């Protein structure tokens with residue numbers, strides 16, 4: 001089986017400025033048997049960069065468009081509404097809607113709590129209308145996000161929480177709604193006992209593996225994080241679950257393919 005990075009940002013400006021960098025990253029992945037990369041959408045300009053990258057590597061890139069909580073919290077209401085309109089036009093071409101969600105860390109949230117909630121709810125509706133799985137970005141707001149999903153109802157195609165870094169109890173609330181839990185570099189940090197405990201208990205059919213490249217750098221990694229680091233993530237999980245690295249990559253990639261009906 002070929003492996004999948006469930007969440008990465010190849011259209012990030014830190015990569016997109018230099019197309020040879022993307023070629024090199026892809027080659028490094030292909031030799032390690034990783035051949036598919038679902039993107040995490042951030043804002044309308046970034047969606048266009050994803051489209052350009054996919055034009056070069058149509059077999060390897062999965063488009064994912066959404067209004068990231070960072071974008072929402074930095075934008076005026078009118079800008080967010082225009083972006084939502086644009087999203088509803090482009091979404092049919094994407095595999096998933098995301099990143100969407102809530103980020104209530106004080107330095108991100110500033111005054112944007114209500115706008116974040118409104119845009120999250122709007123995106124849940126769009127995911128339902130267009131029958132797309134959602135990629136959720138939820139930080140320090142799991143209770144609120146869970147409540148919103150309960151009130152509005154989860155989209156039929158569900159989706160996953162990306163870069164999960166919480167307790168098993170928190171993960172369980174979303175698993176019970178049918179969402180998968182995607183884990184990245186945070187699990188490689190030995191002191192992260194809450195997440196390590198979560199990974200020791202999580203039903204494996206709900207697990208995805210991601211790099212969140214170029215962020216979420218695994219322990220010991222130098223420079224910008226790249227998709228090939230899903231091996232580091234898988235190794236940390238393998239140690240906790242007493243599996244091989246390849247078992248973990250196969251489980252994560254199999255779950256991804258099931259979610260996206262590939």
Ligand SMILES: [Zn+2]
Pocket residue numbers: 007008009040099162212
């Ligand atoms: Zn991301």
